Amino acid sequence: MEATAVSIGKAVLNGALGYAKSKAAEEMALQLGVEDDVSFITDELEMMQSFLMAADEERAQTKVLTTWVKHVRDVSYNVEDNLVDFEIHAGREKPPILGCVPRNMRHRRRIAKEVKKLKAKVEDVSNRNLRYRLIKDGAGGSKPSSVGVEQGGTAGDVTSMFGIDEAWRQALEPKMDLSQLITSAEVDLRVIAVWGTNSDLGKTSEISKVFDDPDVKKKFGCTAWLRLMRPFDQKGFLHSIVRQFYVNSSQVQQPGIAQEETVVGADVLMKMEKMEQIDLVREFCAHVSSNNYLIVIDDLSTIDEWHCIKTYFPDKKNRSRIVVATQKIEIASLCTEQPYQASELKQLSSDQILYVFHKKLLIGIQEDSMAGGDTQKKKNVGTMGFQDMIIELSQLLEKQKCLIVLDDLSSNQEWDSIKDYLAKARRVILTTREKTVAKHCSGDDGNMHCLNGLEDDAAFELFKKKVFKDARSFDLHPGMLDQANLILKKCDGLPLAISTIGGYLANKPKTAMEWRKLNEGLSAELEINPELKMIKTVLMRSYDGLPYGLKSSFLYLSIFPEDHIIQRKRVVRRWIAEGYSREMQHMAAEQVAGKQFDELLDRSMILPLEARTPGSIDSCQLHDLIREICVSKAREDNLVFTLEEGCSLGGVQGAIRHLAISSNWKRDKEVMQRMLDLSHIRSLTVFGEWRSFFICSKMRFVRVLDLEDTVGLRDHHLGRIGELLHLRYLSLRGCRSIFELPDSFANLRQLQTLDIRGTLIWRLPVGVTKLQKLQYLHASGCSYLGLFRDDKFGDDIFRDDIFSTYRHFIPVEYDMRYRRLILQAREMYRSQWLEHHTPCVCCVYALSACNLLRAMGHLVWRPQRLEHHMERTRTHVLEEAVSRHDICNLHCYFTTYDAESHKLYGIKVPRGISKLKALHTLRDINVAWGNAAIQELGELTQLRKLGVVGVIRTNNGKFWPAIAEHNQLRSLSVDFEGSSSPYVESLDDCLGGNLMPPKCLESLKMRGMLIKVTEWVHWLQNLSKLQLQYTQLNQEALEAIGKLPNLVVLRLSWRSILRSKLCFPGPSFPSILVLELSYILELLEFERNATPNLEVLVLQGTVWCNSRLREVSGLEFLTSLKEIRLDSDRAKELVQSKLAEYSNNVTIKML
Secondary structure (H helix, E strand, O other), X not given: OHHHHHHHHXXXXXXXXXHHOOHHHHHHHHHHOOHHHHHHHHHHXXXXXXXXXXXXXXXXXXXXXXXXXXXXXXXXXXXXXXXXXXXXXXXXXXXXXXXXXXOOHHHHHHHHHHHHHHHHHHHHHHHHHHHOOHHHHHHXXXXXXXXXXXXXXXXXXXXXXXXXXXXXXXXXXXXXXXXXXXXXXXXXXXXXXXXXXXXXOOHHHHXXXXXXXXXXXXXXXXXXXXXXXXXXXXXXXXXXHHHHHHHXXXXXXXXXXXXXXXXXXXXXXXHHHOOOHHHHHHHHHHHHHHOOEEEEEEEEOOHHHHXXXXXXXXXXXXXXXXXXXXXXXXXXXXXXOOOEEEEEEEEEEOOEEEEEEEEOOOOOEEEEOOOOOOOEEEEOHHHOOHHHHHHHHHHHHHHOOOEEEEEEEOOHHHXXXXXXXXXXXXXXXXXXXXXXXXXXXHOXXXXXXXXXXXXXXXXXXXXXXXXXXXXXXXXOOHHHHHHHHHHHHHHOOOHHHHHHHHHHHHOOOOOHHHHHHHHHOHHHHHHHOOOOHHHHHHHHHHHHOOOHHHHHXXXXXXXXXXXXXXXXXXXXXXXXXXXXXXXXXXXXXHHHHHHHHHHHHXXXXXXXOOOOOOOOOOEEEOOHHHHHHHHHHHHHOOOEEEEOOOOOOOOOOOOOOEEEEOOOOOOOHHHHHHOOOOOOOOEEEEOOXXXXXXOOOXXXXXXXXXXXXXXXXXXXXXXXXXXXXXXXEEEOOOOOOOOOOOHHHHHOOOOOEEEEOOOOOOEOOHHHHHOOOOOEEEEOEXXXXXXXXXXXXXXXXXXXXXXXXXXXXXXHHHHHHHHHHHHHHHHHHOOHHHHHOOOOOOOOOHHHHHHHHHHOOHHHHOHXXXXXXXXXXXXXXXXXXXXXXXXXXXXXXXXXHHXXXXXXXXXXXXXXXXXXXXXXXXXXXXXXXXXXXHHHHOOOXXXXXXXXXXXXXXXXXXXXXXXXXXXXXXXXXXXXXXXOOOOOOOHHHHHOOOOOOOOOOOEEEEEOOOOOHHHHHHHOOOOOEEEEEOOOEOHHHHHXXXXXOOOOEEEEOOOOEOOOEEEEOOOEOOOOOEEEEEOOOOEEEEOOOEOOOOOEEEEEOOOOOOOOOOEEEOXXXXXXXXXXXXXXXXHHHHHHHHHOOOOOOOEEEEO
16 A cells, blocks of 8 residues: 555656646746745655655655655645646636736635645645654665555465565574574674564664673674665765774773763764874774674665675674664575575564574585486585686586576566576576566567466366365356356456465355355455455566556556456547656657556556457456456545445545446435545546536546446536536547537637547537647547448447437338338348348438427426327427437537538538647548638648548649648548548549648548549558558559558458459568458459468458358468458358468468
8 A cells, every 4th residue: 555655646746746847837827926836836846756756766655654645645636736727717817908907816816825825735744744754764764565464464474475485484494583693603704684574663673682782792892883874975884883983892891881971972073083084994994804893784775785885894704793674675685695594583563574684504405417417416505605606507507408497577687687697508488577578588579478368168177176176076056157257257367366266265165155255345355365365465566566657557447347448549548638648758648658558568467459450459458356456556545436336435535536437326416426525536437327417516627528438418418518627638439419519618728639439519619729739639420321331330329319219200201211211221231230220210301300399399398288298199208318409409410411411421620720739630520511621731730640521522632732741640531421422523633633642641541432543652652551442443553552662451441442353463562461351352362472471361241242252362372371350151161171272370260
């Protein structure tokens, strides 16, 4: 808990400090006249940051410090929220009267008072640091383990938390007496290290008892106790030793007179004041050369410090001793002579044990002679020096075939420090949790092996073996089998988890009820059950190894439900909006966030999901057990709270930062608004059904509002969204009954991401041009008109359909015409899906229904007439969530459809869109509304991704010229949908007469007839992805595309090629790795040297066309082919027969 608190505290503080130092905060402070107070706050936060960095490095994390860190975290949240709030209000101020008199003095006075309060809070938290002497204690270094130790644990539990395995504990000697070790008769210089499992408490007193014992002191000519300072000061170190040598030697010679101690100290001080540096060194050398000495080195933290210190103390074979106190077990083991022995010194409490490390008794090793194996020679490793040990190891590795296993390597530096000593080893196997370390050590990807979890059958067998042990037969009835499958799903093939849980259940009743209890309370069991605690301990090592900034990003993922597929782009943009990923020198915020996502993948903290393109990861999931830790840690620190079935509100204290509402929560308004502190909530994520009370006036500081796929959301529910002035990320994706954004949308001046794909929003309000910080704008326009546009349909395409409730309003004659329309569509697209998924309301003739609803809208406000109407129609007029405002928007929508339906594809942007200079992504906009939109596109020079629809001849070929100079543009999508004559006009002619596309394009998607590809495609030398649909290319155009040197992914969809025979000539497509063919295809041929690097071949659409694929030839030329994906059994039989004709390692997957 302490480590998490400090890590999150540092992350939050960095965010607050970063904003306090920003140009925006500086301008706000000057404008409002509070620059001195803001400067003071910034300076105080900087001091807090410095201390937290030092405390984390020294692992100085006492309970008092943890509490203070929480206060720092909370005040940092407040500082950042309020400074941003002040900036927002300052930005909305009108110009001063006559250029000098502010218009809203009352507003300025209020901000000034709030800044004063904020300053007082920061000052108070800073003063607590001094009041409780945290800096001194922190510098002294009380360090707990990386994993907290619970009360009541056994000694074995405690040591296991620090990576001390069972074998280590069994090798421990009985308790040793520190006094005996120090006063032993061995003449050699001995180094004795003391280490504790929890904190500094108790360790100092145990050493002090021995150090101050007169019987011990009289055995040494010189004694000194040194507490190391940071950074290590050699002159100060020497000065302190000599001063103590003088004082302690005087006390030994003249003991017992308290009054004289001050005199002795004064005499020593005067004597040392007169010393030069050379005299100081001479005195030190004289003391350690002529006397045996006892030195205590307190708070040793690095091996570099020890290497420097030990050079001061020669071994004169006079029974001298050095005692080292450290908070790091590795330091304790390294500074002691090798081989060392660890012994228990004292158990202070259930969670605190002191260990002493000292030189082990000499042991011998035996080595089989390579000459005949019949002679043996013993060598004393304990007496070898470091260089002798290196020579001996080199000889062993050279003579014998050695297999060396290095377990749990954590960094590249560790490998670099030892690899030279293992150069002669025949084989070295190392394990690591990080992909980057594996890559660095192996030097070649071919030498890396990713350990996957057990397959389902193997996991089940291991589980049964552990649960039933040696039983030859056992009864596993269906109820137990279901629970076993749930347990194995949570373990996800992890052998440690399966073995541990199986061993635990072996001693429990073999009943489904008992196993169900474990499933339902697994999170708590991992915390409190000693038998299962090891699982959490091992998994926590991966979490503890995360950098502090990455811990917050990881814990943030606990927002998403169990088994939820987390889209990469979604979480990356949310991280940016929350401030977890910020712009760095030479790196944009999106690059930083992408790097964080990749690092979590490399560390196996998240599980990658298979992507369409090999080598790219578009989505991920959390391992169930990792998620339990993630949820637990986030909840402990009040970072994330989820309202879900069975959730406990008792442990919720203070303000919640991120709130998630699960689909299984009962939607209790009183619980949400009265029992939770929502005043500082920064994100709201809703899964399942929407309720109007989810947004309230308390949520002033919300930055992220994620309503993706929310059910029941209507236009009028967004009326208060304009009050969320801090909003940076808004997603309405998949909310199929949203038609319009409210006018108050213009208030969202901080908005960075707007995702309205899958809604029915077809135009943006004029106020969107005021959103100067908007970077990502994703829209799709009419999802109903796009029904027949996509190759993939889902059963939920009409889920949450606002029209389904009102079907009875559609006249019978319209309903019949609607059915004829569906029959025509079915015939045209030959879609088996439409035969079983008939929409319940006719989109085409819904206009009449809207008119009727508008005419009957008075029933909404006259409940007395509702009962009569229900008796007459046997149905409701309006569902509870729909208002007259929603019906008016619906009417407006279909009025446009009735007149110009093609303009509902994509989205209509208002004049002035060119003001949004920060836009990086803009898709999909409909340019069929006029050429003004195309002209304004030319001014958005920072665009990296652009999608347009409705490109028509009346655009006068202005599109290519408008974006030709967009040097940042990397991805472009051009679609004929939205055109009034999509199958007649050539898309080439509509784009521009000069046929000069942007040369920097890396991804291009085109949908529409192309007849001049050969004239312009050669400009796209950087193109790596190409997707075509309805392009009707001939063989010559395909060959021109095949000459692109960097094309990696090619997707040919419906009607992209004129003929049903497709031939890839050789040589062509030299770099292509993925080839997707999704259309009616009868013959597919690959010539020699065509697509030489192709790894994945996808054949889709064979189901739609009743498996018309009759021949596939040339597969033997595809020497790099690894995988073929198919969607029909007939195609599978055909491909398998072809693959059987030659040797290959190709796998077939069914889509």
